[in-house]
Amino acid sequence: MAKLSGITAVERPPTLGRRAYLQIQQAIRDGSLTPGEQYSENELAESLGMSRTPVREALLTLNREGIIVVESQRGFRLRELSTAERQEIFDLRSLLEGFVASRLALSATAEDISQLRAIVDAQERLSSGEESEFLALDERFHLLQSEILGLERTHATMASLRGAMWLFGFEALKLPRRLEAVVIEHRAIIDAIEQGDPEAAASAARKHLANTAAVTL
Template sequence: MSTDFLSTLADDDLQIRAATAGNRAFNALRQAIVQLQLRPGSPLSEVEVARQLGVSRQPVREAFIKLAEVGLVEIRPQRGTFVKLISLAEVENARFLREAIEIAIVHQAARQATPADVQKLRSIIAEQAALDEADNLNFLRLDEAFHQTIAGLANREHAWRVLENLRAQMDRVRFLSLPDATPLDVIVDQHRRIVDAIEAGDASLADEAMRVHLHEVLNAVPKLAKKFPDLFCS
């Protein structure tokens, strides 16, 4: 870690800045790992992270433990801490669990969404569609807002929080896949189909639209593993 991008991330992110020292370190590191600024296989220095974030080593140590729990880093006794390679098996497991939860959420959303809820979702899609194709960061920010909004209108905010750890593995693949392996217009179209089903009150159609959308990451994985073999493991 030769640059101070962790401190830049923390300064730019109000949520990170407002958190406790341990959460601030965790959030900044998670964001850097997901955005591949800390690439799979990279060593992490407790001292260097603490310096960049302006905190003591204890909260960084706590952050490393939390990151290990969500499968983003590996702590090797006597050897150090390393960003984990992207596990194909863990991505599939995360996708499987996320699908089960999000289909249940969208099913309920289709049964109770109001016109105002639908308009909110369409506004997010419009923002996504207007983005420059290279603006991966904002595209994924809006993608997260889209799914979180569905959870909110279904009154399933707690279920969304449960998904936080599951998304860790998938988020790295999603970031890596844009825009080449997964064209942005494909995702935008999938979002529109989900909202069309919600607006129609068709829970079964919403289920299927969400299933197709969440399978998109599996379509991208083989291409990415072939293109970036050094970033993946079985």
């Protein structure tokens, strides 16, 4: 049988369930949904302009990921993570992101470095009151590294851990001068990667996460 060539896959638009998931994710990021409150599934569906089915699908996914707790009578609330759970998240991130940064230091191209610097440059241009945008760029900075390396399992695990970070990511960013410190720490990671120094890159990544943990826990 002849092999097909020159045919590209059709890019499908996101399903309604996926769209609902992304919009709920953004609402958590920007603080529209907050811990300690119980929300109505029906009211959420109405706000999103969707039927309950895709919204229910999105909520069940977030429940499996440990981001929300689905209550009886079709309600839900955000998870409130214990100090031990938060510490575990940072410990896991430190292991994975130190590993990723060290691997990237051995293979990063000029284009890879340019992509990472562009994200941090965009972070630096933001100011107080734009924490949601800053947090989105922060997530992109960290996940892009494993994406560049093609480490699919590592990337998926890191993305899951980042999901839990939505629940308390704003806490650290609200502290005085923490945004400026994050930019400096991100640049230190990039510099070590660009210099091709895997130990320095891993150390910079772990130090960045240790600093964030210190102000968050």
